Amino acid sequence: MKEKQQSLLLESAARFPPPKGVKLSYGTAGFRADASLLESTVFRVGILAALRSLKTGSVIGLMITASHNKVSDNGIKVADPSGGMLTQDWEPFSDAIANAPDPHSLLQLITEFVKKEEIGFEGRQPAEVLLGRDTRPSGEALLEAAKQGITSIVGAIGTDMGVVTTPQLHWMVRARNRGLEASESSYFHQLSTSFRCLMDLKPEGISKNGNDATLVVDGADGVGGEKLEQFKKMLTGLCIEVRNRGDGILNEGVGADYVQKEKVAPRSFGTADAGLRCASLDGDADRLVYFSVLPNENNKIELVDGDKILSLFALFIKEQLSILNEGVDKKGNDSYQARLGVVQTAYANGASTDYLKEMGLEVVLTPTGVKYLHEKAAEFDIGIYFEANGHGTILFSEAFLCWLEASHKTLLSTSEGSAKQKAASRLLAVSQLINQAVGDALSGLLLVEVILKYMGWSIHRWNELYHDLPSRQLKVKVVDRTAVVTANAETVAVQPIGIQEAINVEIAKYPRGRCFIRPSGTEDVIRVYAEATSQDAADSLASSVAKLVDQYLGFGSS
Ligand SMILES: CC(=O)N[C@H]1[C@@H](OP(=O)(O)O)O[C@H](CO)[C@@H](O)[C@@H]1O
Numbered sequence: 001m002k003e004k005q006q007s008l009l010l011e012s013a014a015r016f017p018p019p020k021g022v023k024l025s026y027g028t029a030g031f032r033a034d035a036s037l038l039e040s041t042v043f044r045v046g047i048l049a050a051l052r053s054l055k056t057g058s059v060i061g062l063m064i065t066a067s068h069n070k071v072s073d074n075g076i077k078v079a080d081p082s083g084g085m086l087t088q089d090w091e092p093f094s095d096a097i098a099n100a101p102d103p104h105s106l107l108q109l110i111t112e113f114v115k116k117e118e119i120g121f122e123g124r125q126p127a128e129v130l131l132g133r134d135t136r137p138s139g140e141a142l143l144e145a146a147k148q149g150i151t152s153i154v155g156a157i158g159t160d161m162g163v164v165t166t167p168q169l170h171w172m173v174r175a176r177n178r179g180l181e182a183s184e185s186s187y188f189h190q191l192s193t194s195f196r197c198l199m200d201l202k203p204e205g206i207s208k209n210g211n212d213a214t215l216v217v218d219g220a221d222g223v224g225g226e227k228l229e230q231f232k233k234m235l236t237g238l239c240i241e242v243r244n245r246g247d248g249i250l251n252e253g254v255g256a257d258y259v260q261k262e263k264v265a266p267r268s269f270g271t272a273d274a275g276l277r278c279a280s281l282d283g284d285a286d287r288l289v290y291f292s293v294l295p296n297e298n299n300k301i302e303l304v305d306g307d308k309i310l311s312l313f314a315l316f317i318k319e320q321l322s323i324l325n326e327g328v329d330k331k332g333n334d335s336y337q338a339r340l341g342v343v344q345t346a347y348a349n350g351a352s353t354d355y356l357k358e359m360g361l362e363v364v365l366t367p368t369g370v371k372y373l374h375e376k377a378a379e380f381d382i383g384i385y386f387e388a389n390g391h392g393t394i395l396f397s398e399a400f401l402c403w404l405e406a407s408h409k410t411l412l413s414t415s416e417g418s419a420k421q422k423a424a425s426r427l428l429a430v431s432q433l434i435n436q437a438v439g440d441a442l443s444g445l446l447l448v449e450v451i452l453k454y455m456g457w458s459i460h461r462w463n464e465l466y467h468d469l470p471s472r473q474l475k476v477k478v479v480d481r482t483a484v485v486t487a488n489a490e491t492v493a494v495q496p497i498g499i500q501e502a503i504n505v506e507i508a509k510y511p512r513g514r515c516f517i518r519p520s521g522t523e524d525v526i527r528v529y530a531e532a533t534s535q536d537a538a539d540s541l542a543s544s545v546a547k548l549v550d551q552y553l554g555f556g557s558s
């Protein structure tokens with residue numbers, strides 16, 4: 001590294017001293033903390049993003065958001081060239097530089113890393129980082145700190161995309177690296193065009209969804225509500241009313257995380273909305289859940305979560321694939337036996353996993369966190385992944401899309417208007433509509449709406465696909481959450497020794513009982529999840545296992 005570069009790093013790092021006594025970690029989804037603690041971290045992640053851009057010769061993304069966390073928090077996530085999450089190989093470096101105590105130790109870490117990764121500073125392309133932020137008041141100053149980090153790498157530039165949803169930023173990174181236009185208007189254009197194409201391809205004779213022609217959306221008082229209000233004007237054939245568009249406090253009693261975890265209606269929704277088809281986005285609009293307010297039930301709702309969105313998508317895709325393969329000899333030249341797979345975590349409701357398996361689908365479980373689910377889904381020709389909390393998307397392999405495009409072309413010339421041609425056309429439109437960089441509440445919502453129209457289903461009919469097993473989630477504060485080590489996609493606790501056997505004894509007391517514990521990657525707690533055939537049983541299983549966690553690891557345990 002040249003001297004000029006070294007002194008630039010030292011000078012700028014001196015302007016962003018890290019807070020004393022705070023240790024930060026990249027965690028499940030980037031750095032998150034109280035916004036007042038983050039300037040130095042964000043500055044340093046700016047440096048990391050510029051180095052990543054140099055290393056890959058591609059555009060990188062930086063998103064300033066703390067998603068569903070409270071408004072006083074903030075955070076930062078990195079988008080890799082594909083638009084997906086930062087490669088896990090670079091997470092240890094991000095942790096190390098975030099916690100470097102002074103400019104010199106920071107410079108030393110960077111120098112060593114640049115050498116190890118063989119990052120060239122005289123590459124053909126200059127480094128470029130796209131920056132975005134959500135609506136948090138702390139976002140503007142943090143974005144400036146990130147920019148300073150980026151520009152402390154000689155020749156690197158930061159391009160401010162303004163206030164955007166997390167998935168919009170990831171989409172833009174992906175688009176730029178494919179040589180496409182990466183603006184908000186091109187994003188809206190792609191989504192609205194593919195949405196219209198799918199609406200035009202719905203079967204004739206399907207009736208409207210009864211009385212729920214309008215979709216009412218809770219915007220979590222964040223960026224998603226704002227964007228949807230703007231975007232809905234470009235959508236034909238769908239009437240959307242957006243509530244909680246930013247007048248109230250972000251994520252307070254609103255948003256997908258609140259609705260999914262508490263199973264109650266968000267602020268601005270009540271019994272007057274009973275029976276309507278409603279949806280809720282989270283603070284940065286990468287999560288989506290649906291719900292319907294129950295009549296006379298004190299804000300209780302019928303929750304249609306990420307597992308059911310996944311099931312709806314899987315059903316639709318599977319149907320289109322079987323139309324395409326109808327009458328085709330398995331060895332036929334123009335057939336492509338696409339591998340369709342679904343990816344869930346241990347938090348997926350057991351009834352959803354049973355349902356998907358009964359459909360004949362390959363179901364894979366991964367640890368919690370989109371980075372794991374996304375990676376697994378990419379192994380299929382069509383991989384659908386969702387966390388129960390509503391974060392997920394559909395990935396199409398390049399090989400399958402190539403075949404599909406060619407096949408569609410042939411079908412257009414030989415049998416335009418045939419069921420097969422329409423099925424191919426629908427799948428192509430889905431690959432355009434759904435955000436293949438990352439889970440996206442806006443594009444997910446449009447796909448749900450299209451499929452409900454296609455099926456002629458109301459939200460209640462959709463919710464009847466299967467009945468969720470009653471479940472309960474609890475959090476337990478412990479001395480050191482890293483003392484819990486899990487295996488088998490977090491379904492088994494291998495440490496502390498003996499705890500799993502004790503949990504098994506509890507589980508055996510309940511028919512269809514299922515329970516697991518894991519350390520959270522975003523909060524300082526151990527999470528307990530339990531499922532059983534009645535709510536009382538799920539509650540009681542969760543609370544006895546929470547007691548075990550407290551006995552083994554709680555503050556009175558040592
Ligand atoms: C049970 C649960 O909902 N866990 C969430 C939560 O992770 P934890 O590691 O459980 O804190 O935040 C993650 C990031 O948003 C999300 O991917 C994950 O699903």
Ligand SMILES: [Mg+2]
Pocket residue numbers: 067068282283284285286287
């Ligand atoms: Mg989010």
